[in-house]
Amino acid sequence: MDVKEAKKQLKELRKQIEYHNKKYYTEDAPEIDDYEYDMMYRRLQQLEEQYPELVTPDSPTQKVGAEVLNKFQPVVHTVPMESLHDSFSEQELIDFDRRVRSAVENPIYIVEPKFDGLSVSLEYRDGLFVRGSTRGDGTVGEDVTDNLRTIRTVPKQLTRALPFLEVRGEVYMSHESFFRLSERQELNDEKPFKNPRNAAAGSLRQKDSKVTASRTLDIFVFNVQQVTGKELHNHDDALNFLKELGFAVPPFFTACSTVDEVVAEVNRIGELRGSLDYSIDGAVIKVNSFAQREVLGSTSKFPKWAEAFKYPPEEKETRLLSIEINVGRTGVLTPTGVFEPITLAGTTVSRATLHNEDFIREKDIRIGDTVILRKAGEIIPEVVSVVSHMQDSVPYEMPEVCPSCGVKVAREEGEAATRCTNPECPAQLLRHMIHFSSRDAMDIDGLGPAVIEQLIKQGLLTSPADLYTLRFDQIASLERKGEKSSQNLIDAIQKTKDNDLYRLVYAFGIPHIGLKAAKLLSSYFQNMDAIFHASAEEIAAIDGFGQIMADSVVQFFTLDNTAHLIGRLRDAGVNMLCKTVVDDNRFYGKTFVLTGTLPTMTRTQAGAIIEKMGGKVSGSVSKKTDYVLAGEDAGSKLTKAQQLGVTVISEEEFNNMIQD
Template identity: 45%
Template sequence: MIAINENIERLRDTIRRHDKKYYVENNPEITDYEYDQLIKELQQLEKAHPHLITPDSPTQRVGGEPLTQFSAINHRIPMLSIDNTYSDAELKEFDQRIKRMTGIDVHRDVEYVVELKIDGVAITLWYEKGLFVWGATRGDGFTGDDVTANLRTIRQIPLKLESVDRSQKIPSVVEIRGEIYLPNREFQRLNEAREESGEPQFANPRNAAAGTLKLLDPRITAKRRLRIFRYAIGHVEDSELSTHLQCLELIRGFGLPVNPHTRVCENIEAVIQYCNDWEKKRRDLDYLVDGMVIKVNSLALHEQLGATSKAPRWVISYKYQPERAVTVIEEIVTQVGKTGTITPVANLSPVLLAGTMVSRATLHNFEEISRKDIRVGDHVVVQKAGEIIPQVVSVVKEKRDGTERTFQEPVMCPECNGSVQQDGVYRRCHNPFCPAQAKRRIIYFASRHAMDIEGFGPALVEQLVDKGLVKDYADIYHLKHQELTDLERMGEKSSSNVIRAIEESKQRGLDRLICALGIPNVGTHTAEVLAGHFDTLDALAHATHGALEGIYEIGPVVAKSIVEFFQDKHTQGILEKLKAAGVNIRRQTIPSSEKNPKISGKSFIITGTLQKHSRKEAEMLIKQQGGRIVSQVSKKTNYLVVGEDPGSKLDKARELDVAILDEETFEKMIR
């Protein structure tokens, strides 16, 4: 028993170290596959010896069942808001106020700590004897929601604190505050996945992060890849601290991420300069920054200055003005997604915004139109939500001249005239034969990351559906050459190429087919997970909720979507047509004799833009020849494939002496 206990503790320590290497230091030492094997080994040992499971074990990050509601937590030290400033003059007034209230001579300097103001969600983490006990949102500043189950899924949040140099004492109780955020790349990935699943997109990364923290099922939260920067110590025992900078150093001493762009400024002039320096530089970051936070460094001055009922007096934020423009809504149109969601979109008079010409803006839903009283012909203020997605902020009502028209919310589907039902704040068409839904499902089915049917784009799909030649994606495989040549802009050669591409797509891997089916909540990654567990599409179609939820990364929401999809009679008819057409429904394995010895068993990362392949295509070629794709450069990475405009991974590869392949060398290798 002692040997088993020691083995479990060794595994836990190893996993914690790799978590830190990957999520904090951004310097992984093992591949994703090797990490997953460590987790599985620990899970098996703990399953065999459940009495040895501890709350801080890496296997206990994701709970088993969804919560029914969040309980409330009272903050021992209030999490107050921060007053805002918008100009250099206001920052100088803040400095003068600090000196006046503390009796400091106006000619003396006050030392400040300046931090990036991450556009995320404030949270607090409570540790006792080094173990993570609970975590909560800011709420109203005095009481927040207990989101411990969701926070445990974020691997940047250790379940057990450890000293970096082993000499720093872990306080008996410490409360660490920080900002949860969603990186821009993850926000885009999440919205693409939601679009694939027919779900409404998030307006900006902050909304996505806030919505994720309030999910009742932590298994979904775990897939959202939230991140965190710590910025303060709340309550602490057994620790002597005199400056805010020492608080940050204490947090760093636990190996926790503090934003690297924090700076100590000797006076307000240095603060202003640093704030101005970051106004443009912030756009180069992979997370949103909407300003800077300026804090008096001395904790003694914090105590002396105190707080108002709303905000501490020793801190202020310097907010950057969002870039906005005024334009006219020329029309409001609706688009129907592949799951029937009807979304209003504003067509605008083109206007330059944040470096790009904007002519369309999402209106999110019809409730939004009503709440903002948006009308066709209105002059509106637009900005990029989170500096990513154009949206209408407000209406310039003083410019109205009486010609503006109220938009009529659709009571019938604009594409099929089918009935529309209210689903929360959204309206959906539930007609399974709706041509708009069919078009989007077919386009998605043929897209590059699904069945990859070259030449089968939106323009061709529009004609095929409108002429009744294709009603669902299974009909693609029954198209005749002559039917294509009779269409506009489709000659003999183009038709032959499309027919050949359709035929080739029949042999795509099972994961591609699962992805292409358009199962709600199932994107490319989930499709790969499912294809790794089921040998055939039929086996997946007959899988139970229990069998699906037993698969790592498949939670109850995804399991429910899969079961309901395959139980639908309309779906079953389409699948029968796919099988009759000869579409591959089995998992393909690569015989050892066909694996490329230069690639098989090797790990690859691709950075930059390749000329001959999309990144997805290149990754698929590597996988087909027995190689592995990893996400971060480490000492164990075999090859970095470099295209045009490579990112920081190239510098990391050079630093670690990883083999670097240009596209020409890579092409020779895969051939």
């Protein structure tokens, strides 16, 4: 390869790696697996070693992590939070040992698991936790102190009041917590995180610490960055001292005096992966002596006294025996492959998701195929490729009707998912009921997910309409339901009969129809019968509606199950008329965008006032926007408004506008 071609390849590799760095570190939404990224990064390193004159200061090999988001205060790391050099073979570990021994004598290595989470710094003064930050780019991180305080394994006060201590650790999410979170996200029709690492990173970097607290994060602390009031000479002593102070340290670590012992321990940790309730993507080998670390020093990016061994994804062949269709709580039909059992990453695997129809067609997966399976992030089995088709096999076709209720399924344009459209489908009942009773929908106080699950299990709830036939004694028979709370729930359900029409429309959970669209639909047609008989053309004519939204509404209201549900709700006395009357048109034809935290009212309250006065609330700023109502911490919407010259108002100015 000549220099010209090398330069071309380097440019393309850097571009791809920077893109995937942003997806992984900044957005917590990776598009490729770790091994694919590692091999791409390794190729970049090899080319730069071969052509050192082409190395640039902004190359990914010269930087750590990724950019810091502006939604958090920046924290400058006094001690840089360095990355680690990666090895992928036994020979590379031998090379590391040779480099170390060329500089220091008789090194002792500590081998510990490499946790797959988000690296953070914790700072303590006089034994009290005062600040926590992410690694960021290694030099500047993000202040996430409030979020770190919600993690139970982050000590708020140490057992010993050292003048100052800074430690480094890894925030992670256990597999159990990850699966619980995925279930909740599915119920809320949210896109689930791809793996526990991204779930941990995304949860820690929330603006609202209450969200972080709900995600059940944990931490392992494995390094002392700075300390005053205590002398430490070796890494294993530091780990034991950290444990005495109240930190959760790596649950196992081993001292090794030879590279053969290091390799054996790395292999042992690799075999343990399948039995752990947290994700590890490798092992870390560190020189134990701090004095020897000083001698070895660091490169511009890596410490020379440590090495990370990354486990390659284990892949094995097996045969696809059948494909089962599972109907999720959001109505999505997910094909699951059933395979001849194999052992991957220490666990027996016989099932793996096949995602959707596009995934099956792209890989041409057929029943009877010999396929290659692997575990993504050492937790979720996936099909990598098809090795061969069985003789006389045929392409797989998704079912045309829902296996749970028998209603015809649909796949909307631009979506990969095939969905059941039945509002009373048993497989979707829990999710439907949670949405139906939620605050923006029918707003049934006291009807949380736990109560709904009990009602469903006892056969008391098979449709939203069943809520209005529930008796006091049925609710009182539920676990943890006393007489007062049972009567309160009955009263809350009865109260919703008088709700405005838009709440009921939104409660149906029609695809593509959010709260704002439900309000527009109700206000335009004024009653349920008019909406029920409206054509797609009529609905699409509403300002704020598009053809996809209109088609979705018509498709929903043409289902026999929808007519049945509306009939039962009507018989129960649920209101079917629009109550919202615009008696003040001062904002007619005006579009508002709300952003940031307002001093005395919520954005929902402000939006309701705007709509009651004939105005429209939009979620995005454009040239057609008339006003941007901005509060504290207003972000990109405020910036865009200023760029476009849109009028920006405060809550005080807004209050002046709505005064009589």
